[in-house]
Amino acid sequence: MGMRPSNGYETPTAERSTGGMMRATVNRAILCLMLLGLLALPSMAMSGGPPAETDNDGIDGNGDLTVRYGCTCHNNGAPSDRSVVMITGVPVMYGLDETYQYTITVADSLSLSGGDGNNKAGFLLSSAGMGAFTWADGQDIREAEKAPGDVSHSAIDSDGIWFLNWTAPTEDVGAVSFWLAGNSVDGSGVPDEGDYWNLLSFTVNAPGTIDSGDDAATLETRTISVGDYDTLFLIEESDAEKEAERQAALSLRIYEQGNLLYWTSLVALIVGAVVQKEILERRYDEAPEFLATELAYPQAIRSGLIGVAAFAVGVRWMASDASISFPPDSIVEEGTRTFDLTSFAIGCAFFISAWAAYSVYRTVLAARAEPQIKDTL
Known part of the structure; x- marks a missing residue:
């Protein structure tokens, strides 16, 4: 008689309790998202440009510009x-x-x-x-x-x-x-x-x-x-910038020294071959092949003029303060890397002058040589 009948009335109460807990959880999640959004508004607004007044950014301010x-x-x-x-x-x-x-x-x-x-x-x-x-x-x-x-x-x-x-x-x-x-x-x-x-x-x-x-x-x-x-x-260069500059200077120095060694060796080989030829001709009493006078004079004059012109150009380049670069500074934009060829150009001018002078010397020897039978036929 004192027992409460079990008629199923407790089930709806449990469902309402569960539903209320779920709604409370959803509401708290929505509130958290809204707060995060409000906190993000200042930074989002700033990314598109600052406000005109200091109190328009959502942070305390006095309305100052x-x-x-x-x-x-x-x-x-x-x-x-x-x-x-x-x-x-x-x-x-x-x-x-x-x-x-x-x-x-x-x-x-x-x-x-x-x-x-x-x-x-x-x-x-x-x-x-x-x-x-x-x-x-x-x-x-x-x-x-x-x-x-x-x-x-x-x-x-x-x-x-x-x-x-x-x-x-x-x-x-x-x-x-x-x-x-x-x-x-x-x-x-x-x-x-x-x-x-x-x-x-x-x-x-x-x-x-x-x-x-x-x-x-x-x-x-x-x-x-x-x-x-x-x-x-007083900006100081970073270690990376210093290393890049050092590598560039090292590369340029290797390039310049390599060029100097190459051209010096080439000139030494040519001069050595010429000297050797002169020594062998004198040892074996040989002379250049005979060259007729009517051919020797024009050839000697041409070589002489080339030698004088090349020598004059070399002296002028040596006396000038202007540098010879490639590509020329006049046809490239400012800041473009160019190579200084002044020393190379001066060396070439004097080498051409010396070679032309040697050509005149050989022409004179050929004109003075005794004609052979094949030269008189």
Whole structure:
């Protein structure tokens, strides 16, 4: 009488308990995925270019302009000299509606000096709306977010170099100030202390502020940079670069010594053969075959003129400071490797001169020889 009948009512309760546990597990998984997605948003946004203000990246900020106050999401908000930021092509004074080509370089100073540093970079450039920026397709540059007059990278770049143009205003607006922010990141996808950034600012003078009579060098474009001093001005070659340079020097020295040995040996063999011939002719009282006078004179004159001309050319090349290279410097691009043939050319000129003189000597001997029966027939 006191026992509860077993009528199957406990089964639905167990099913509800199991279903509730599964729903709780799914909800927790969804929550974790949402949190991971929110954490990834700053790095994903940065990869397509930095925000215009420091509080648009999802991290604490005061709404300051990123290009002027830096990337608060990297390196704990502090700038670093390890991030080298450089811009070239900057004029001292702009001309109205004139276009200048800027080259922006952002890199880790450790990578520049041959070490294992960060190899991805980005930038943000502003002229406060003065003038206009343009760029070619494929430069991974875009209009900055919420700052139509500014430009930034559109994708993280591996070499940290971008080319763009700045066209000056069409009227005199006074001096134009520029701000450039650059960061060198480790590519981990998380803005942490392994990323480095730096700031650079400069001013371009208004038209007419520099007299045309001033030194022309002050009117040319310039390079402005910020970062580790040793990297910018005292870069040391890495061990690999030093070894490559040593191998190149060794190869060139072997090439030059091999050429010197080859041509010296060839000339020695020719001169030795000639001397031997002269000695044997005198020992056995032999002489060159008879050559008629009407043939000997023209031949001697030709050889003499060739000898004099070759000697004059050799002396002129010796007195000249210009080098003889192959391919000639005038037909190759700057930086193309050429071979210095000055010594070889001078040696050839004097050898030809000596051989022509020996030809004159042999012609004279042949003209003085006694004619044989076969020569008179």
